[in-house]
Amino acid sequence: MSDLLITGARLLGGEAKDVLVLGGTIAEVGSGLDAPEGAQRIDADGLGLLPGFVDLHTHLREPGREDAETIATGAAAAAAGGFTAVLAMANTSPVTDTAEAAERVLDLGREAGLVDVQPVGAVTKGLAGEELAELALMHRSRARVSVFSDDGRCVHDARVMRRALEYVRAFGGVVSQHSQDPDLAGSSACCHEGELSGRLGLPGWPAVAESSIIARDAQLARHTGSRVHVAHVSTAEGVEVVRWAKAQGIDLTAEVTPHHLLLTQDLLSGYDPTFKVNPPLRPSEDVEALRAALADGTIDAVATDHAPHARHDKEHAFVDAAFGMLGLETAFAVVHDTMVRSGALDLATLAERMSAAPARIAGLTEHGGAIEAGAAGNLVLVDTAASQTVDAAASKSLSRNNPWHGMSFTGAVHTTILRGRVTASLQGAS
Numbered sequence: 001m002s003d004l005l006i007t008g009a010r011l012l013g014g015e016a017k018d019v020l021v022l023g024g025t026i027a028e029v030g031s032g033l034d035a036p037e038g039a040q041r042i043d044a045d046g047l048g049l050l051p052g053f054v055d056l057h058t059h060l061r062e063p064g065r066e067d068a069e070t071i072a073t074g075a076a077a078a079a080a081g082g083f084t085a086v087l088a089m090a091n092t093s094p095v096t097d098t099a100e101a102a103e104r105v106l107d108l109g110r111e112a113g114l115v116d117v118q119p120v121g122a123v124t125k126g127l128a129g130e131e132l133a134e135l136a137l138m139h140r141s142r143a144r145v146s147v148f149s150d151d152g153r154c155v156h157d158a159r160v161m162r163r164a165l166e167y168v169r170a171f172g173g174v175v176s177q178h179s180q181d182p183d184l185a186g187s188s189a190c191c192h193e194g195e196l197s198g199r200l201g202l203p204g205w206p207a208v209a210e211s212s213i214i215a216r217d218a219q220l221a222r223h224t225g226s227r228v229h230v231a232h233v234s235t236a237e238g239v240e241v242v243r244w245a246k247a248q249g250i251d252l253t254a255e256v257t258p259h260h261l262l263l264t265q266d267l268l269s270g271y272d273p274t275f276k277v278n279p280p281l282r283p284s285e286d287v288e289a290l291r292a293a294l295a296d297g298t299i300d301a302v303a304t305d306h307a308p309h310a311r312h313d314k315e316h317a318f319v320d321a322a323f324g325m326l327g328l329e330t331a332f333a334v335v336h337d338t339m340v341r342s343g344a345l346d347l348a349t350l351a352e353r354m355s356a357a358p359a360r361i362a363g364l365t366e367h368g369g370a371i372e373a374g375a376a377g378n379l380v381l382v383d384t385a386a387s388q389t390v391d392a393a394a395s396k397s398l399s400r401n402n403p404w405h406g407m408s409f410t411g412a413v414h415t416t417i418l419r420g421r422v423t424a425s426l427q428g429a430s
């Protein structure tokens with residue numbers, strides 16, 4: 001059932017090849033290949049073939065908020081977006097801060113069977129920022145947790161962050177930090193601090209609240225000889241610190257979201273909570289800096305920060321509404337449109353940023369590798385010429401907080417393949 005022959009696909013956007021997947025593993029890459037009887041065939045003439053995308057930053061809401069998303073609906077949205085693996089953030093209810101909780105997320109992902117759901121473990125118990133969670137036990141569990149994050153909150157206490165980095169170093173883990181100094185940008189901060197936040201009367205979220213934490217964590221990573229990952233970097237100042245840290249040889253990686261690559265703070269002037277996200281949308285100068293950093297590799301990866309919310313949590317006055325927006329299904333289209341069509345990235349480098357680098361950071365060896373014999377058949381076919389207009393009602397997600405509704409993009413996911421099995425097929429996309 002997981003035998004598949006893809007014919008005429010442009011590998012990483014280059015030469016057209018056939019790819020034969022047998023028993024979930026790539027058996028052969030070549031020309032004029034034959035499929036065994038019973039194998040599925042996909043005529044991929046004109047389509048690009050990339051390793052399946054890997055999302056370092058997904059909120060799936062289960063357990064606890066199944067009214068906003070379940071692991072099954074989030075996995076369906078991920079597959080529709082071309083993903084073959086997602087990292088499920090720990091800020092569920094209960095929090096993923098034990099081995100049992102992590103194994104439960106893993107098992108629910110396997111039941112859904114559409115994408116590999118890899119749990120992220122909390123850094124601190126209950127995300128309270130005080131006492132370290134069971135980091136080593138989560139790593140030794142069946143879930144093999146190696147990415148830890150209190151995302152939604154910053155690990156603010158430098159002593160706790162230092163100890164977390166020391167712990168994860170022992171097994172090659174990484175701490176993914178939500179860089180927001182709560183003394184500089186508190187929990188109500190929801191608009192980039194500047195002229196606009198003053199005019200709109202919204203609590204400001206200054207760039208220095210991000211960059212100062214990135215700088216501190218870089219120093220702690222150097223001091224401990226451990227590895228830190230910067231979640232959703234959103235400012236030019238933050239990028240500058242990431243660039244500096246890498247130049248020092250510090251083991252630091254960074255991700256950017258599709259929304260920070262395209263949307264700007266100007267969208268807040270209508271007080272529409274759909275555009276309320278944390279960190280907030282920034283001025284266009286920051287967007288330009290983020291694009292340049294993704295192009296030159298200062299930012300390693302794209303991550304969606306897919307954050308579904310039920311209507312009753314989002315439909316409030318701007319200051320009271322929940323933070324976050326959907327992102328899984330539109331990530332490729334946004335990155336393709338902003339980065340590839342503009343000439344800043346080619347398709348092969350997009351695959352590096354959306355597949356290979358995130359898989360490496362998360363230690364997922366079955367994803368993001370070269371498309372060659374022996375590799376797992378985790379793949380995505382993309383149609384770079386297809387145009388699509390986003391319809392929030394058509395989303396696989398349970399939630400509708402979709403900032404992309406009504407926007408048109410060139411570039412669409414055509415078919416997603418998990419170990420040789422088609423998990424999403426959007427052939428009506430063109």
Ligand SMILES: [Zn+2]
Pocket residue numbers: 151152153178231232278279
């Ligand atoms: Zn976050």
